[in-house]
Amino acid sequence: MSVRVRYAPSPTGMQHIGGVRTALFNYFFARAQKGSFILRVEDTDQERSTPEALQDLYDTLEWLGVEWDEGPLVGGDYGPYVQSQRFELYKEYAEKLVADGKAYRCYCTSERLDALREKQTLEKSKQQGYDRHCRNLDEAERSALEQQGLASVIRLKVPLEGKTTFHDVLMGDITRRNTDVNPDPVLLKSDGFPTYHLANVIDDHLMGITHIMRAQEWIPSGPLHILLYEAFGWEPPMYCHLPMVMGKDGQKLSKRHGSTSVRDFKAKGYLPEALINYVSMVGWSYDGEREFFTKDELCEVFSLEKINKAPGVFDYKKLEWYNGMYIRQKSDGQLTDMLIPYLVDAGFVSGNPSESETAKIAALVPIIKERLKVLGDVVDMARFLFAEIEAPAVEDLLPKKQDIPTTLEVLVRVLPILRKLGSVGDEVLEQELADIATLLDIKVNGVFMPIRVAITGSTVSPPLLDSIRLLGMDTAVARLERAITILKNEVA
RNA sequence: GUCUCCAUCGUCUAGUGGUUAGGACAUCGGGUUUUCAUCCCGACAACGGGGGUUCAAUUCCCCCUGGAGAUGCCA
Known part of the structure; x- marks a missing residue:
């Protein structure tokens, strides 16, 4: 059977490093296995989903050059690939679960649930979460509540005993007591939209997904999803939980660690090649030696076995290094x-x-x-x-351990030499400038630095003669004369 | 609180029942150089702790500790 994997983000914010890493790993795996990479938009949160976020998703994947075989914009045999367009489907399946006695309607108000949660935390109650209040309503009670026209949700009947195990390619078997699984999570919200758990299971099944690769933060809900597959009588796919990407402080990477949205990285001038390469090396490695990979190469060599189990810290410095390397390749x-x-x-x-x-x-x-x-x-x-540069301060014009009169003399002597730029070779000029240093018994830097500061306004700049050439002789001379004036005023 | 997962240099990682525990970024030195950067050379730096198993554990098992995640009508 051919591999089918998906990246299924919810368009509730800008695409960030963690999400992109998940997308990339799914994409690489699909390509390496000659399978299909599917994009699915999980916009079941009507409150938080935005068109901007959806657009950002498309823009980001396009910028990275990640193409999906099925999904929004490109279609496919298992569409639609946007969950809000599958609205009716989830309702049907949820109702089916209710009819089968695997799920039930709950009429509890969010006020009651809030109060319940508050009480539980306050009392440090062993029981955390929903108290299954509506699970055992009898017919009379139920119809009475229906009569009142109360909004309801559909909750899963999680077994009160037993354990549920799922297998993870990396982690092995992960088992949870059913009593530790969410007590009867909501499947269908009162607005008729499914929650993540329901939509995700239905779509993965209907779309024929063979491997679920998602971040490790989903591990705790693994058993719940298995329970759902069982309730529907479906075969669950393979799971592979990816290590999370953390900030410097070891916490889940977020905005407070700096830029995390791909859009920000793009704006600052990071190259997609660098971002892809670096992000792929967090949580995955080839052999510990080789560290440069193009996207196409990753599509060849990527494998699940090489994925690391431990979470990794996102290192902006190393990304910068990669980026510099890729810039120099252009x-x-x-x-x-x-x-x-x-x-x-x-x-x-x-x-x-x-x-x-x-x-x-x-x-x-x-x-x-x-x-x-x-x-x-x-x-x-x-x-x-x-742009115009500010007149340099006297102390900036002076190289270390060099006084004003000496520096002034340097600049005065330099002027006629620089005017020859272009008519004689750079080596000649450099030699003449060095000769000034010898003459005045100072370091070569004592000649170059004041010129640099006078002309660029900074002690750091591209090579001097190149800079002057680019600036143009008129401007360069003007800036040099201005510096000379500044120094003269000090001497006087 | 409860549950689940994880654990090699500061960071990303390789690795094996017996290795001088390897590479990269960062850091620090040195060289090249008109500054910076690039480039080259070098240095520093790790198997969390305690029990086992074994002739031998960084490697296999258990406990502890530490970290993270989950515990929503968010995903």
Whole structure:
């Protein structure tokens, strides 16, 4: 039988690292097994589901290059793939369970349930959760409540004794006493929508899902799902619970750990290749040595056995490292195209860059390429080229252990030399600049640094002569003269 | 509280009943270099604790501890 797996997110927020990791593992597994990868939208929470979140799901998967074989937008033989469009289906199956005596109607109000829960926590009651109040209503009581027109939900009759076991590919057998399973969870809500448990089981069965790969946070509801399969008389699929992705503090990764939405990573200038590669190495590894994989390679070599059981901490630093590596793999032309939007955003170039602007950026790319961790870094690195810089402070112009008069003399001597830029080779200029250092008995850095600060406004910049060339001689000279004036005022 | 899962350097991980416990990121040194970055070289750094089983346990079993997750008309 061919493998069928699914990624089934609920569109209640932006796609985040954890979700994407689950999507990726399902996708890789499907491809490696020559099976099908199905996308299903679990929008049964009418309160929290939003069109924006749904769009973000599509955008994210598209950006990552993850294509689904069946699902919304592409269709398939088991549709519809959006749960809100399967509304009637769940109702029928829930009713069937009631008719079979496997489930029952519950008329308890949320007020009563809230009070109950509060009381239980307060009393530290051994019994936590629903008290099965409506489970044993007799016909008379039931019809009386119906007469009142009370809204009802449908709850599963969880067996009062026995144990339920499910098998996990990674974890082995996991067993829970039925008394420890949720006491009669809601299957069908009062608005007629199914809960996750119901919809998930029905759809996985109807869609012929063979393997369920989902985060470990679902382990506790594994037995409950088995109970549901049993109630319907269906064969459960294989389970494979994926280790969770944690923040630095060891807690489930969330917004307070920084950006977690894929959309944020994209905006900052992370490459999909890097994100895919890094995220895949959290909770999975090939052999512990090899660490660079393209998406296609992962589609080849991915296997369940290599998945780790322990949760992993998301390391932003390592992602950055991967990203830098992938940036450096790009050709200058590709990188130029990728960088332009950031410069446009910063207001450095026009929305539709002119030929000269594009040429300037193209010349900039090779000298900043190996300095970029994320594409967005280009903004700070290129600022001196596209924007006015503040007049540098005196102390910034002075290299370590170098006084004002010396530095002033350096800059004065430098000016005529730099004017020759372009008419003589860079090596010649570099030699002449170094000669100044020898002459004044200072370090070479004592010559280069003040020029750098005068021209770029920073002690950190791309190589000096390249920077000046890009800036243009007029601006460079003006900035140098301004620095000279600043120093002169100090001496006077 | 109860239930379930997990446990190798700071982090991601490889690994085996007998290994100098390997790699990567990070960190720290050094080299290249006009700064930064890249690149190269090097260093630091781990089997949570206690019992077993065994000639031998990081590896197999049990307990403890620690961490996480679940306990909703959210998924």
